[in-house]
Amino acid sequence: MSPEQPPLRARQEAHATPIRDVPLRDLEQRCGAAVAAGARVQLAYAWFPETAGEPHVQGSGAEAAPPETIELRYVVHSSAGHPPEIWRCRPGTLPPPSLASIAPLVSWYEREITDLCGLSFQNQPQPEPLVLLPGARATRPPLRPGAAPPLSYAPEPSSLPEVAGSAHRDVQLLPFGPIRADVLESAQFTFFYIGEGILHYDPQLFFKHRGMEKRFEGIRPELGTVLAERVSAVGSVAHALAYSRALEAAAKCDVPPRAEWLRVLLAELERLYNHLHYFGHLCHTTTLKVGEAEGKYLEELAKQLNAEATGSRFLRSLVCPGGLRREPRLGGIAVRLAKIHREFARYAEMLETTTTHLDRLITTGVLGKQLAFDLGATGPIERASGVDRDPRRDQPYGVYRELPLRVATSDGCDAHARQQVRIAETLNSIELIQAALGGLPSGAIRAECPPAARGEGLGWAESPRGSVYYAVHLDSAGKLARVKIKSPSFSNWRVFPHTVHQSNMMDYAINEASFGLTVAGCAR
Amino acid sequence: MPFWTRYGLKQGKASTKWPSEGDDGQSGVLGMPRFDPAKCQSGCRECADACLPGAIAIEEGDPIDGSADSLGASRGGARLKVDYGRCVVCQMCVEVCPTEAFSPSNDWAFGVRRREDLLWARPSGVAAGVGANVGAAGARADAGAGAGDSAAEKELKGEIRRIFGRSLHIRHVDAGSCNGCESELQALNNPFYNLHRLGIFFTPSPRFADLLLVTGPVTHALRNPLQEAYRAMPEPRFVMALGTCAVSGGTNGGGYACGNGLEGVLPVDLYVPGCPPNPAAIIHALLMLVRRMPQRVRGGQIVGESERA
Missing domain, CATH: 1.10.645.10 (Cytochrome-c3 Hydrogenase, chain B)
Structure with a gap:
C-alpha cells in the first residue's frame, strides 16, 4: 500500500450526462441520422415526472389523480469513445413512433414501456407483450405513480403456436421449462426443430419479473x-x-x-x-x-x-x-x-x-x-x-x-x-x-x-x-x-436467440453456456 | 492435448470433511446481526428505519420482557420486533445502531422447523448467543433427539430414516430469486462441498424427489408451475424455503409481481433465511431435515450446546 495520495486526477469530469430535448416529430429522423453515423441507442425508458411541484402521493386513489405526464428517455452513445447523452421526449397525447426499425435493440425497451407504463408506440413491429406473460392482466400499468395492484394470471392452458406449411408434420415442438432440469433459473424455452436442426427458438424470460424498478420508488x-x-x-x-x-x-x-x-x-x-x-x-x-x-x-x-x-x-x-x-x-x-x-x-x-x-x-x-x-x-x-x-x-x-x-x-x-x-x-x-x-x-x-x-x-x-x-x-x-435498471443480460438475451435459429440441438447447451446469461438480471 | 484424468488425480482431494471435521469454508462470512435489547436507547428507531425488508419493526405496547425494571428498548413503552425470517443480512442495522444493540456476527446456520423460531425472543433459562457455528460437535449430535422432541417427532424421525435411509433427493425450483441462492446451490456440487459425499442429490424430475427446495419470493407467474411441481411429487414429501425471499419475501417480495415467499403457497417443513444462505448453511439445513444435524436456532438466536441432549 502506498501511503501518499495518487497524482491529482481529473475529477469526475462530467457529473451530469447532457440532456437534449427532442421533439416527437424529429425523433425518427434524429435517431436515423445518429445510427447512420455509428451511434448506438443504449437504452430507453419512460417515467412520470412530478407535476406542478406536487409529489406523487404513494398509494392514493389512482382515479382521482390528474393525468400524469409521461416522459421518454433514450440514452445514446454517439460513438464508442464518447460518454452517452440523453434524449428527452414528451409525447403528450400522441403515440410516439417506434424506433425499432431504425435501431432494432430499442424494440424490447419499447415493449417493456408499453407493458409497464401503458404507452404504445406507432408501428412497433412486434406489438405483443414482453414482460407480461400470456394470461397476465394488469388493471393499471404498474409503473404509473401510486400503488400498483397485483398482476393476476388467468390459468392459461399451455398452448403452442401452430406450424403451417407442407412439412409441418415433420416439425417438432419442444416446450422446456419454466422449471428446468438441474439447478437453474426459471425460464421457458420453446424449440421448433426437425431432427437435430433447430428452425426457431423462442425464450420466455419474464416468469421471474419481480417488479424491482417499482420497489425503489419512495425509499x-x-x-x-x-x-x-x-x-x-x-x-x-x-x-x-x-x-x-x-x-x-x-x-x-x-x-x-x-x-x-x-x-x-x-x-x-x-x-x-x-x-x-x-x-x-x-x-x-x-x-x-x-x-x-x-x-x-x-x-x-x-x-x-x-x-x-x-x-x-x-x-x-x-x-x-x-x-x-x-x-x-x-x-x-x-x-x-x-x-x-x-x-x-x-x-x-x-x-x-x-x-x-x-x-x-x-x-x-x-x-x-x-x-x-x-x-x-x-x-x-x-x-x-x-x-x-x-x-x-x-x-x-x-x-x-x-x-x-x-x-x-x-x-x-x-x-x-x-x-x-x-x-x-x-x-x-x-x-x-x-x-x-x-x-x-x-x-x-x-x-x-x-x-x-x-x-x-x-x-x-x-x-x-x-x-x-x-x-x-x-x-x-x-x-x-424512478429507477431504471439496464442489466447486461437484458441486452444479451435480446441477441442470443439469433445464434440459436438454424443451429442444432446438440450445441444448444454449449451455446447458452458460452453466453453466460442470467435470467434474474433480464427479468428484474 | 492435456491429460485431464492425470491432472485431476495429481490435484488430489479438494473436498472438506465438514461437518464431521474440518473447514466449513465460511471463514469471514457475516451472518445475521445479533440483537441485545438491553443496549437499546429509549425512543431510538434508527434500525427500524434502515431495515428495508422490515425485519425490525417497532411495536407500541408492553416493554420487551414485560417487567417493570426492564432496560433499553422497553423504556419508551415501545419494543422492537425482530424477525430473522425477513433479514437479508445487509448489515444496515449494525451500521446505524448508536449503541451496538445490533452487532455483527458469524451466525449463519439459521435453518429452523418452525417459523416462530426466527422471531427474536428472550431466551428462557438457556444461555443464549454462544455463537459457535455448526461444527464437529454439532454434527456428532447426529439424529440425537432435541430436548423438546415430542413422541410424534421421534416417530417422524424414525420414519424418515426408514424411508430415505439418510439419503435425500432434491428438486429445486426457482420461484423468482435473484440467482444468489442458485449460485450457492450450484456451489454445493463443486469439489469443495461435494454434496454427493453426504448422499444428497439433485434430481431433474419432481417424481423422484423427496424434497422441494424453493428459492425466491414466488412471483405470481411462477406460483402455478411451483404448485404443479409439488403436486407431481410422491409422498412423503418435504418443502424447504431457502433464502429470505422464500421464507418471507424479503426485500423482493410483495409489490405487483410477487407474493411473500411460500406463505400461503405451500406447507413448509424447513425455513432457511439468509441472503443467500451460504453452502454450509444449506448443507446444515439439508442434514437437519433428515435428522443428521440438530437445529441451532431458537427464538432468533443460536442456542448453546447444553440445550441438546
Whole structure:
C-alpha cells in the first residue's frame, strides 16, 4: 500500500450526462441520422415526472389523480469513445413512433414501456407483450405513480403456436421449462426443430419479473443499494456501483480516491469469480468433467477470498453512494489471489489446448459483428464478436484510467471466441486487483452524498456480463421517484436467440453456456 | 492435448470433511446481526428505519420482557420486533445502531422447523448467543433427539430414516430469486462441498424427489408451475424455503409481481433465511431435515450446546 495520495486526477469530469430535448416529430429522423453515423441507442425508458411541484402521493386513489405526464428517455452513445447523452421526449397525447426499425435493440425497451407504463408506440413491429406473460392482466400499468395492484394470471392452458406449411408434420415442438432440469433459473424455452436442426427458438424470460424498478420508488436513496444488490446477485457489485454512481452524479458528489480504488478491486473480484464459474459451466456442457471440477473449485476459492475480504461471498454490503460503507480486510487477498492465478494460468492453457473441448466451441453459436452491434450485445459477448467497446475504457469511471486495463476482443464470433475473451479478461482482472492493492491510497472511504431533491443522474459499470446502467430520478422530498435498471443480460438475451435459429440441438447447451446469461438480471 | 484424468488425480482431494471435521469454508462470512435489547436507547428507531425488508419493526405496547425494571428498548413503552425470517443480512442495522444493540456476527446456520423460531425472543433459562457455528460437535449430535422432541417427532424421525435411509433427493425450483441462492446451490456440487459425499442429490424430475427446495419470493407467474411441481411429487414429501425471499419475501417480495415467499403457497417443513444462505448453511439445513444435524436456532438466536441432549 502506498501511503501518499495518487497524482491529482481529473475529477469526475462530467457529473451530469447532457440532456437534449427532442421533439416527437424529429425523433425518427434524429435517431436515423445518429445510427447512420455509428451511434448506438443504449437504452430507453419512460417515467412520470412530478407535476406542478406536487409529489406523487404513494398509494392514493389512482382515479382521482390528474393525468400524469409521461416522459421518454433514450440514452445514446454517439460513438464508442464518447460518454452517452440523453434524449428527452414528451409525447403528450400522441403515440410516439417506434424506433425499432431504425435501431432494432430499442424494440424490447419499447415493449417493456408499453407493458409497464401503458404507452404504445406507432408501428412497433412486434406489438405483443414482453414482460407480461400470456394470461397476465394488469388493471393499471404498474409503473404509473401510486400503488400498483397485483398482476393476476388467468390459468392459461399451455398452448403452442401452430406450424403451417407442407412439412409441418415433420416439425417438432419442444416446450422446456419454466422449471428446468438441474439447478437453474426459471425460464421457458420453446424449440421448433426437425431432427437435430433447430428452425426457431423462442425464450420466455419474464416468469421471474419481480417488479424491482417499482420497489425503489419512495425509499431513501442510501437504502437503494440493498435492492440494487438483489437484482442479480452475481452482479451485486456492478449493480450497486452503477446505482451509486447515478446518485453521485445527481448529488455532484466526488468519491474519495481510496474508495474509488477499492471499488475497482471489488468490481474485478466480481469479474474473477463469475468468469471462473463460467469456465466450469462451459466445461460441464462440453462434458469435460475434470475441467468442470477445476473451474468450479477455482470459483469456490475466489468466493472464499471474497468472504474473507468483505464478509460476503457476493461482495455485498460495501458499495454505497459516496464511496464504501466500510473497509474491506485486505490482509489475506494477495496470497489467496496468487494461488488462484497460478492454478488458473495452467487451467486456461489446458482449456485452450484440449481439442475435444474446442471442437464443441469452434463455429458454435456464431454471432456476427453487425448483429452484435445492432441488437445491443454487451460485455464479453460483443467483444468476442469484434465490437471493441468497454465502458471501463470508453466512458472511464473510477480509476481504471490509472490501472493496466486491457480490453480483450476477438473476431472469432463463436463460443470459442467468447471463451478466449473471458480468459484474457480473467487474467487482466487478476492483474488489476494486484495493481489496485499495490497503488491503494490512504484516506477516507466515504464522502457525503446528500440526495438532491428533484435531481437525476445516470450511472454505469461494466459487470462481468457487460454494461449495467442505472437512471435515477429523485422526488422533491429527496426520495427515489424512478429507477431504471439496464442489466447486461437484458441486452444479451435480446441477441442470443439469433445464434440459436438454424443451429442444432446438440450445441444448444454449449451455446447458452458460452453466453453466460442470467435470467434474474433480464427479468428484474 | 492435456491429460485431464492425470491432472485431476495429481490435484488430489479438494473436498472438506465438514461437518464431521474440518473447514466449513465460511471463514469471514457475516451472518445475521445479533440483537441485545438491553443496549437499546429509549425512543431510538434508527434500525427500524434502515431495515428495508422490515425485519425490525417497532411495536407500541408492553416493554420487551414485560417487567417493570426492564432496560433499553422497553423504556419508551415501545419494543422492537425482530424477525430473522425477513433479514437479508445487509448489515444496515449494525451500521446505524448508536449503541451496538445490533452487532455483527458469524451466525449463519439459521435453518429452523418452525417459523416462530426466527422471531427474536428472550431466551428462557438457556444461555443464549454462544455463537459457535455448526461444527464437529454439532454434527456428532447426529439424529440425537432435541430436548423438546415430542413422541410424534421421534416417530417422524424414525420414519424418515426408514424411508430415505439418510439419503435425500432434491428438486429445486426457482420461484423468482435473484440467482444468489442458485449460485450457492450450484456451489454445493463443486469439489469443495461435494454434496454427493453426504448422499444428497439433485434430481431433474419432481417424481423422484423427496424434497422441494424453493428459492425466491414466488412471483405470481411462477406460483402455478411451483404448485404443479409439488403436486407431481410422491409422498412423503418435504418443502424447504431457502433464502429470505422464500421464507418471507424479503426485500423482493410483495409489490405487483410477487407474493411473500411460500406463505400461503405451500406447507413448509424447513425455513432457511439468509441472503443467500451460504453452502454450509444449506448443507446444515439439508442434514437437519433428515435428522443428521440438530437445529441451532431458537427464538432468533443460536442456542448453546447444553440445550441438546
